[in-house]
Amino acid sequence: MSDAVKQEEHAGIGPRRLPAASICCAIGWLGLLLAVGLFGPWLAPYDHTAIDLLDRLAPPIGFGGSLSHPLGTDELGRDLLSRLLVSIQMSVLIACGATLLGAVLGTLLGFLAAHMRGTVEQIILALVDFQATMPFLILALAILAFIGNSLPIFMGLLALHGWERYARIARGLALGANAQGYAGAVWQLGASPVRIYLFHILPNVMATLIVSMTIAFPEIVLVESGLSFLGLGVQPPATSLGSMVGYGRDYLASAPWILIIPAATISTMALSVSLLGDWLRDRFERTGLR
Amino acid sequence: MTFLVVRLARALLTILIVVSFAFVVLRLSGDPALAILTNEAPPEALLAFRQSWGLDEPILVQYFNYLRTIFSGDLGMSMRDGRDAFTVVAERIPITLAITVPALMLSIMIGVTAGICAAFNPNSRLDRSIMLGAVAGFTVPSFVLGLLLVLVFSVWFGVLPSGGAQRWTNAILPIVTLGVGSAATLARYTRAALLEVLDRPYVRTASAKGVPWWQTILCHALPNAAIPMVTILGFLVGQLIAGAVVVENVFSWPGVGRLLVASVASRDLAVVQCLLFFVAATMIAANIATDILYSLFDPRLRASANRGGA
Numbered sequence: 001m002s003d004a005v006k007q008e009e010h011a012g013i014g015p016r017r018l019p020a021a022s023i024c025c026a027i028g029w030l031g032l033l034l035a036v037g038l039f040g041p042w043l044a045p046y047d048h049t050a051i052d053l054l055d056r057l058a059p060p061i062g063f064g065g066s067l068s069h070p071l072g073t074d075e076l077g078r079d080l081l082s083r084l085l086v087s088i089q090m091s092v093l094i095a096c097g098a099t100l101l102g103a104v105l106g107t108l109l110g111f112l113a114a115h116m117r118g119t120v121e122q123i124i125l126a127l128v129d130f131q132a133t134m135p136f137l138i139l140a141l142a143i144l145a146f147i148g149n150s151l152p153i154f155m156g157l158l159a160l161h162g163w164e165r166y167a168r169i170a171r172g173l174a175l176g177a178n179a180q181g182y183a184g185a186v187w188q189l190g191a192s193p194v195r196i197y198l199f200h201i202l203p204n205v206m207a208t209l210i211v212s213m214t215i216a217f218p219e220i221v222l223v224e225s226g227l228s229f230l231g232l233g234v235q236p237p238a239t240s241l242g243s244m245v246g247y248g249r250d251y252l253a254s255a256p257w258i259l260i261i262p263a264a265t266i267s268t269m270a271l272s273v274s275l276l277g278d279w280l281r282d283r284f285e286r287t288g289l290r
Numbered sequence: 291m292t293f294l295v296v297r298l299a300r301a302l303l304t305i306l307i308v309v310s311f312a313f314v315v316l317r318l319s320g321d322p323a324l325a326i327l328t329n330e331a332p333p334e335a336l337l338a339f340r341q342s343w344g345l346d347e348p349i350l351v352q353y354f355n356y357l358r359t360i361f362s363g364d365l366g367m368s369m370r371d372g373r374d375a376f377t378v379v380a381e382r383i384p385i386t387l388a389i390t391v392p393a394l395m396l397s398i399m400i401g402v403t404a405g406i407c408a409a410f411n412p413n414s415r416l417d418r419s420i421m422l423g424a425v426a427g428f429t430v431p432s433f434v435l436g437l438l439l440v441l442v443f444s445v446w447f448g449v450l451p452s453g454g455a456q457r458w459t460n461a462i463l464p465i466v467t468l469g470v471g472s473a474a475t476l477a478r479y480t481r482a483a484l485l486e487v488l489d490r491p492y493v494r495t496a497s498a499k500g501v502p503w504w505q506t507i508l509c510h511a512l513p514n515a516a517i518p519m520v521t522i523l524g525f526l527v528g529q530l531i532a533g534a535v536v537v538e539n540v541f542s543w544p545g546v547g548r549l550l551v552a553s554v555a556s557r558d559l560a561v562v563q564c565l566l567f568f569v570a571a572t573m574i575a576a577n578i579a580t581d582i583l584y585s586l587f588d589p590r591l592r593a594s595a596n597r598g599g600a
Contacts, residue, residue: 129300130307133524133577137532138550138569139311145554145562146315222431226536229433230551242431249437249540253445263434270429278425 023279026272033269036085037092044082049237052077057255074258075251083239084261090240091266094155095221099213101159102220103166107209110170111197114178124167131164137223144232154233158224162216169212173205207284214277218270225266241266297581301574306357308570312563313356317349365567366560370553375560379546379568385455386538386545389464390530396469397476397526402519404473405480412485420477427474432533436467436540453542464541468533472526479522483515490514513587520583527576531569 036043053076059065060072060080071080113121131139140157147153174197177183186200225242227233234240241262248259323331323339331339340346347355368378408420443463444452451460487493488511496506535547542548546565553561 126303126307130304130311133304133528133573134308134570135528135532135573137535138566141535141550141554142312142562142566143315145557145559147318218429222429225431226433229431230536230539232551232554245434245437252437252441256441256445259434259437263431263437267426267430267434270431271425274425274429 020279022275026275029268029272030276033088033092033265033272036088037096038089040085040089044079044085046079046082048078048082048086048239050078050082057251057258059255060257060261063257071261072255072257074247075255080258080261083244084241084265087239087241087244087262088265090234090238091221091224091242091269094158094224094234094240095217097155098158098161098220098224099217101156102161102163102216103209103213105159106163106166107170107202109163110167110172111174111201113167113171114174115193115197121171124171128164128167131160136161137226140223140227141232144227149232149235151234151238154224154227158220161220161223162212165212165216166209169208170205173208174201177201177204211277211281211284214273214280218273218277221266221270221273297578301578304574305570308567309357309360310353312360312566313353316559316563360567365564368553368561369558370556370561375564378561379549379564382544382546382549383568385543386534386547389461389468389537389543389545390534392461392465393468393472393533394526394530396465397472399473400469401473401476402480404477406484408477408481409484409488417481421481424474424477427470427477432467432471432536433540435470436463436537439463439467440540453540455542455544460541460543464537464543467537467540468530471533472529475522475526475529476519479519480515483518484511486518487511487515517584517587520580520587523580523583524573524577528573531572 041048052073055069055073055077056075058069058073058077061067061070063072065072069079069081071084073079074083109124113124139160143157144154178201183196183200186196191200224233224240225245228240228242229246231243231246234243236243244262245259245266248255248262251258323336323345345352363376365375367373368375371378404420404424408417411417440452440463443450450463451457452463454460493506493510496510497503501510531547534545535550537543538545538547539551546568549561550565552558553565
């Protein structure tokens with residue numbers, strides 16, 4: 001390879017290279033999880049709550065199990081594959097919903113702070129500082145204790161995770177964009193603030209916000225699974241990956257697969273999004289999109 | 291001096307927001323009297339509670355009354371064991387410190403060493419494995435890591451106890467579980483901070499002058515790399531507190547985290563509120579310590595703060 005080509009590639013303007021194998025695996029795995037998230041319950045061989053006490057704690061295939069329960073069964077004889085598919089749907093739904101809600105809320109507040117300045121900005125920044133200071137798990141537990149739990153409350157609660165990051169980024173970028181010619185030009189043409197922020201500034205700051213979402217998503221997956229593991233998140237009969245790990249804990253010695261299968265799913269999901277986020281960040285940095 | 295005053299003012303503001311947060315969520319829970327005393331309380335008790343907390347007053351008056359009560363040190367009684375909520379929380383604090391302090395030291399030892407090794411061999415196989423380990427350390431939830439350690443060391447090998455707090459050996463698995471998660475974060479920061487510094491002209495100048503490499507690292511690179519690393523101290527403390535909540539429940543360690551989850555499950559609101567203030571105070575202390583350390587490491591910041599710039 002000539003030096004010129006090397007330099008071009010280094011500057012990010014050369015021929016596009018395919019992403020590394022790990023990134024391809026991560027994208028493939030996330031695609032599969034998303035498909036399961038969309039169609040999980042229809043793919044499940046059994047109802048995830050169907051109990052079969054005669055077939056309790058059956059091991060998965062390869063460890064003495066049979067094809068009728070490929071991933072084995074739990075302490076009540078419920079099929080683990082079916083439970084896993086339903087749990088993935090629940091966890092993906094909650095994590096996607098909470099990430100999107102958090103991004104919308106944070107970005108709107110960030111834009112509001114950048115537009116209004118003054119007292120409004122100071123109040124939003126004080127809230128940002130407060131949220132960044134307190135560990136989110138503690139705030140979440142306090143809210144769950146005071147208000148109680150239901151699926152919409154739980155999702156709204158997780159949406160509060162990381163809103164301050166979007167707010168800070170959106171405010172900073174909007175202040176920067178306001179100082180640039182294009183925002184001023186649209187302003188002079190008489191566009192409304194909503195139009196300027198949504199149609200002109202937002203597309204320009206989208207790349208950075210998407211990278212932030214890839215940081216927030218695995219964190220939300222981990223917080224959701226942690227709370228569900230503690231028995232304070234998703235409530236039965238609904239199930240999520242974290243609550244599956246929580247139930248599996250009591251059978252750690254006799255049936256470790258109940259715990260290991262959902263635990264591995266949580267970790268690989270979070271790992272895949274993290275790898276994808278790192279890769280996206282590198283790409284945006286190289287192409288100067290940030 | 292200005293620097294400290296600004297930091298203390300910010301700390302006070304955070305305390306005010308935390309107390310206001312508690313007030314807002316307590317109001318959102320419906321009738322605080324019912325929430326704290328439950329439906330089973332006799333009507334006279336509910337009435338007395340409402341009067342003593344001024345719940346029949348306008349909302350703004352209630353808010354200032356609430357602030358006054360909290361700042362006078364009255365944090366309420368624990369519903370579950372009838373004692374002062376502050377006493378219930380205070381007696382659990384040393385038990386939590388017994389695992390979080392060693393975990394912090396362990397994470398600094400592992401994280402900083404791994405970060406230094408990775409930064410000195412950038413893009414090598416060692417660097418890539420350390421960074422992969424760091425990403426894995428971040429993405430494996432602490433409850434999964436804890437339970438896997440129990441599976442290996444308690445169930446399969448039978449060398450360490452799986453839970454409880456009877457002997458010092460009971461603390462080993464919780465400490466390792468907590469420490470490894472924070473070490474992963476620290477390793478990434480250390481690597482990034484060192485790589486940034488190693489690229490600076492003063493490091494190149496030192497090398498060009500013939501200063502031995504170990505002296506360049508010890509006297510020039512590490513002190514400057516320490517500046518950005520100090521900033522994550524507050525973040526690490528937060529991570530340890532949140533981690534302790536989960537890890538204490540995995541290992542039945544009777545500390546603050548286990549008390550919090552039990553209090554949330556039984557809606558013992560006075561204790562939850564007290565724990566919320568305790569965590570806020572810890573985080574504020576950690577952030578002030580971070581700011582002071584930061585200014586010690588970086589005299590430029592102190593100078594600009596004294597001029598009133600930051």
